Amino acid sequence: MTLEIAGRPVGDGHACYIIAEAGVNHNGSLELARQLVDIAADAGADAVKFQKRTIADILIAEALIRPYTVPTSLGATYGEHRERLELSEADFYALADHARVRGITLLASAWDQRSADFLDRLGIPAFKIASADCTNLPLVEYIARKGKPVLLSTGMSDLGEVDEAVATVRRHNDQLVLFQCTSTYPCDNDQINLRVIPSYRARYRCVVGYSGHERGLAPSEAAVALGAAVIERHFTIDRTMIGPDHAASLEPTGLQRLVRNIRNVEKALGSPDKRIMDDERRVRERLAKSIVARVAIPAGAVITADMLTVKGPGSGLKPGMLPLLVGIVAESPIGEDTLVPAEALRWRRS
DSSP states (O other): OEEEETTEEEETTSOOEEEEEEETTTTTOHHHHHHHHHHHHHHTOSEEEEEEOOHHHHSOHHHHHSBOOSTTOSSSBHHHHHHHTOOOHHHHHHHHHHHHHHTOEEEEEEOSHHHHHHHHHHTOSSEEEOGGGTTOHHHHHHHHTTOSOEEEEOTTOOHHHHHHHHHHHHTTOOOEEEEEEOOOSSBOGGGTOTTHHHHHHHHHOSEEEEEEOBSSSHHHHHHHHTTOSEEEEEBOSOTTSSSSSGGGSBOHHHHHHHHHHHHHHHHHHOOSSOOOOTTHHHHHHHHSOEEEESSOBOTTOBOOGGGEEEESOSSSSOGGGHHHHTTBBOSSOBOTTSBOOGGGGGSOBO
């Protein structure tokens, strides 16, 4: 279960692919968007992701003119609000150049077919499909046909709808990252359902990720431990800014900590093979136990259980071997309160 995004392997056996989701937290400002690219690059994220919409293609006229007076609104109507949150095509080309300079991959969610076509021309290496469009199978199919990796979020969808979306992608494209996601902003911990991650891995046999909107960092870090190969988190310059996603976003130091903590979790996950680590050997010798002579055992004596005990250090015979020594004839003397020598296991039995 692996694929590549801009030449970077993603999936089993590779470092978690971390997407810093700038989204629309630029508030329509190219300068702010450039700063978000810088923040993501400085934090060590693999990619920085924005969103691209053709507003007239995704909302009916009535929705566009509906008054929109919530505290996070940037316009008098919902249409004005959404238009304020869009970057121009020229802005995106500028961002792509800036991302190349900063050495970070630029990604974007395509919310409609015209936006998908533009992002394809822009040269993005993978397409993100937002949770809002998981059930929009015509758009899912349109994007899957382009042959690039599809990163599909599944918030607001039930399992049957996820099945349909996955099948739609796979009719045209086997490069799929499927994200567990709960689309509330911010999301309470009891709504996150991280156990969906291993369920997705088993059910769909694809690369699985987690797109989080929670407060704090722990759920995203736990997602990595549960098998998420891609993590996506919103970030912003300032969580108090006006706009729809700032409050559910990480600030720059939070993004830095998230990247650092994920890398530490990956180190901690390590290998599935249980073995003694090199650095443990000295500790084991000092703290573990060995078989010790409780009393002086002269040569020729038949060793009995009451002649033996268990004490440190752990450099001698393991305590589990104690029954093997009972009934053996000592070929050489063993001093009181000393380790029973390993060769005792080869002495003859009485």
